[in-house]
Amino acid sequence: MGGFAGEAAPRDAAGGVMPAGDATLGEGRTAAQAGAAVEGGTAMADGGRMPGGSSVTLRAATAADVPALAAVAERGYRAGFAGILDAAVLDMQDRAGFAHRFAAAWPRLAVAEMDGSLAGFCLVSPPRLDMLFVDPGFTRRGLGAALLRQAEAMGARELECFRDNAAALGFYARQGWHPLSAHRRDFLGAGRDFLILARQGAQDISAPNSRWPSASQASLSQ
Known part of the structure; x- marks a missing residue:
């Protein structure tokens, strides 16, 4: 869900995950206790249980995760944006392309593992949530909500989403x-409408449009 500000590749609109429900995670611990931390020393929840009894671990990504992250991104992108983007556009966002991006971006990624499998991830460039995907095989288990809370802990306060992505x-x-x-801005050769979303109650969002340049913009009533 989201893009990579400052990269040559077009930003992807946040909104590829379509989970339901909430996660039940263990109490927050220090980075040393959790055994993993993201930039800035943000601790990750670890060893929790999701509805249904499956175990989930949130941890910082490593370079070794890149191939699995790229696979999840490709599957999540195609499932999340089917019906919004044409098949030809979806085909442009393939595993190799995601792997190339993640080769540099992995220090800003947090991953969710469920029952030993990498099931989803979020990418944060504070204050932006650049991307959040859950593997289609792990949706509707609360992982999206868990990853979003982790993204917030990593400094996410705003995101860009396709305006017609009702599920997201x-x-x-x-x-x-x-x-x-x-x-409205160009997205892979075509004009697309987007919304900037902000976390309700966030106090540090200012001039969001300056971070999301576009040809035409309009404020929405709160």
Whole structure:
């Protein structure tokens, strides 16, 4: 869900995950106790249980995770944006392309593992949530909500989402994220409408449009 500010590749609109429900994680621990930390020393929840009894671990990504991350991104992208983007556009976002991006971006990624498998991830460039995906085989188990909370702990306060991605918008609304502004920009050769979402109650969002340049923008009433 989201893009890579400052990279040559087009930003991907956050909104590829369509989970439901919430996660039940263990109490937060220090980075040393959890055994993993993201940039800035943000501790990760670890060893929790999801609804249904499956175990979940949130941890910082490593370079060794890149191939698995790319596979999850490819599957999640195609499942999440089917019906929004044409098949030809979806085919442009393939595993090799994601692997190339993650080769540099992995220090800003957190991953979710469920029952020993890498099941999802989030990418954060504070204050932006650049990307959040759950593998289609692990949706509707609360992983999306767990990853979103982790992204918030990593400094995420805003994200960009396709305006017509109703499933993602509904998910974010349930988690307390709401539209802040709207704009239209080029996305892989075609004009697309987007919304900027912000976490309800966030106090450090200022001039969000300056971080999301576009040809046309409009503020949304709160």
